[in-house]
Amino acid sequence: MIDSKIHRESEWKLEGNSLLYRIKKCDIVREGDNIDAYMCRAAREAFKGALNYVFGNRAELEIKRLVTRGDNYCEVSIRYHKE
Numbered sequence: 001m002i003d004s005k006i007h008r009e010s011e012w013k014l015e016g017n018s019l020l021y022r023i024k025k026c027d028i029v030r031e032g033d034n035i036d037a038y039m040c041r042a043a044r045e046a047f048k049g050a051l052n053y054v055f056g057n058r059a060e061l062e063i064k065r066l067v068t069r070g071d072n073y074c075e076v077s078i079r080y081h082k083e
Contacts, residue, residue, distance in 0.1 A: 015077070023074040030067070037068045047076075055080065 007027035013020040028039055044063075051059050060079045065071035 017079060019078045019080075021076050021078065026067075026074070035067055040066070040068050040074075044074075051078065058082070 007025075008023060009025040010021065010023040013022070026040075026043075028043055030036075048061060051061060058081045060081065062077040062079070063075075064077055065073060065075040067074055
């Protein structure tokens with residue numbers, strides 16, 4: 001829902017006991033061929049903060065791909081640990 005408001009194309013996929021979140025297009029950080037690395041980092045840290053707020057120390061975030069590292073899209077894996 002929020003993705004449509006900020007013009008981001010993404011998908012969620014369950015992979016084993018992890019949730020994979022892939023962002024294929026993000027107008028927040030990309031303007032044409034330029035990528036704003038600071039805005040990308042700010043969005044990533046806000047996402048981490050939201051996960052921490054919801055799950056506390058029961059969720060682990062692994063960054064798999066980033067456009068700022070030269071990848072074609074961003075992808076993170078979220079693993080939830082039951083108490």
